Amino acid sequence: MTLRLIAFCMVGLGSMASIIACAGPEVFSRPVYEDPTIVVRLDSPLFRTPLSTVDHPATPFTLSAEDLHTVLQSIRIKREIDLLSYYILRKEATPEPAFTEDELTLLVPHVHAALAKARPGETAVFVLTRLDENGIPRVTSGGVFQLGDQLGVVLANVHTPATSEAKQAKIHEHPLRPLNEPTFVHLVAGPYQTIVRTDQERFSLPEPTPVPVLMVNVSALITKQSRSPEVRPAPTSDVLDSGPASERAPSPAEKLRQLKRWHDEGLITDEEYAKKKQELLDAF
Secondary structure, eight states, X not given: OHHHHHHHHHHHHXXXXXXXXXXXXXXXXXXXEEOSSEEEEEEEETTSOOOOXXXXXXXXXXXXXXXXXXXXXXOEEEEOOOHIIIIISOOOOOOEEXXXXXXXXXXXXXXXXXXXXXXXXXXXXXXXXXXXTTSOEEEEEEEEEEETTEEEEEEEEEXXXXXXXXXXXXXXXXXXXXXXXXXXEEEEOOTTEEEEOTTSTTOOOSSOOSSOEEEEEHHHHHHHHHHXXXXXXXXXXXXXXXXXXXXXXXXXXXXXXXXXXXXXXXXXXXXXXXXXXXXXXXXX
């Protein structure tokens, strides 16, 4: 009887473990601020040990709200453009700010308060929802964390249309995951910024995400900004997609990569791909 009971308990525990595994990663959340426009909280992985304090000792958060504003203000993105604009109208994708000044004014105080309260392994995640001129909810979501003297920034959604309550709820539940994949918005690394894959063990993000992390050397960036109000993009190492400078047209190799991406995603046919590829090669 005892053996049967033990066996039954073991089977039950195994089933529970399977259910938990299927449900996805467990996240522990500590609310920081919430209103109809902004949600900010501290998320951490529930069943994962934080990064070693020997390799990554805890650093007191001393960054001012003004400096955090400068860091987030420096972040640039680049949107992939459609086929008509790229090949017919000859428009090129240019970097643009990830946040508007109004968004920074709303977001920075609460993200700063969250980072000041953060424990090792916690990420200050945020969801910012605003209506566009057509009344469509546009959502920007991501997270910010401290790693030594650097800040890591994850941008999963940037002004993403979320036209249903289900889509908005999905972003609120998983702010570090893009609502739509593949995403057509890419980070652009500027001075003292490096784009790094999120599958590296150096991060303890609350949950997996397909988007990269932008690591920012805060002290160097702040010093640069204090000396010159203008930040010019500069090459960085260990970059996945740093993108071209806004004043430089894409190279033939960059256009070929863009064309192949569209073909792989089924946006153009095999014939269109072969024709446009040959045109680019002939021009080169």
